[in-house]
Amino acid sequence: MTDELVFYTNPMSRGRIIRWMLEETGADYETRVLGYADSMKGAEYLTINPMGKVPAIVHKGRVVTECAAICAYLADAFPDAGLAPTEEERADYYRWLFFAAGPLEQAVTNHNAKFEPSAEQGRSFGYGDYDRAIATFEKAVAAHPYIAGDRFTAADVYVGSQVMWGMQFGWMPDRAAFQDYAGRLAERDAYRRGNEKDDALMPQQAPAA
Structure with a gap:
């Protein structure tokens, strides 16, 4: 179910890194787009990331922030995608x-x-x-x-x-x-898909403050 993996982002942010990573995993996920001047600094989101920044994910009730950490986490959480390292790597x-x-x-x-x-x-x-x-x-x-x-x-x-x-x-x-x-x-392909999805969201967002 997509509500097991929720992705908080803005298309004009480093959330594009995590969009690409999510597309690489092939996992189902729900996207919640936040605005820089409002919802990103709102009380609801600050309970997820007190820094008031995106991206963040919530997977099975667990919060992960910071792009490198999210990438590593998702590789481990979805092993069938083959994105985690082998012993040699x-x-x-x-x-x-x-x-x-x-x-x-x-x-x-x-x-x-x-x-x-x-x-x-x-x-x-x-x-x-x-x-x-x-x-x-x-x-x-x-x-x-x-x-x-x-x-x-x-x-x-x-x-x-x-x-x-x-x-x-x-x-x-x-x-x-x-x-x-x-x-x-x-x-x-995952990189292209991720960009297409974020580009489609761009007109709906105000520029970053």
């Missing part, structure tokens, strides 16, 4: 999933905000500096067809979204390794 799967959600996200966000840490500050920053984080990420993306090896996994949904959005909005350099990786992911 597990190290790279978790390493780069959390690298993208942690050091890379921090590096890209600060760089986009025009904040560059000094050499002294970089010693205490998890990502060191932007150039180092991007170079490390580029090597990871170029190492295999997919982030954990030769096979698509849930980690590619999150990592791939970082690459595609990063190049689209200029947060990351437009390099061959990123282009090739993004091109493979953009051909996936």
Whole structure:
């Protein structure tokens, strides 16, 4: 039943990552679209995510937030989809999933905000500096067809979204390794379906505040 898996989102948000992931699982789910200025900050939703942000899912009464966590959770919750890592893939799967959600996200966000840490500050920053984080990420993306090896996994949904959005909005350099990786992911049927569903919701939403 769809009420066992409820997806809270806005089409102009990182909820698009989770839409793609949900489409990859093939699971039935209910979508609840929230507005930035109203329902996302309303009392009902704040009981689900006190941060007042999307995306979030509620599966069998359990709340999961944060995109990387949701991707990993859904891979485990729907094993028949084959999105969780094998024993051989597990190290790279978790390493780069959390690298993208942690050091890379921090590096890209600060760089986009025009904040560059000094050499002294970089010693205490998890990502060191932007150039180092991007170079490390580029090597990871170029190492295999997919982030954990030769096979698509849930980690590619999150990592791939970082690459595609990063190049689209200029947060990351437009390099061959990123282009090739993004091109493979953009051909996936689930990615296309997810975009179509979110694009269809766009006219109903006001721009983010």
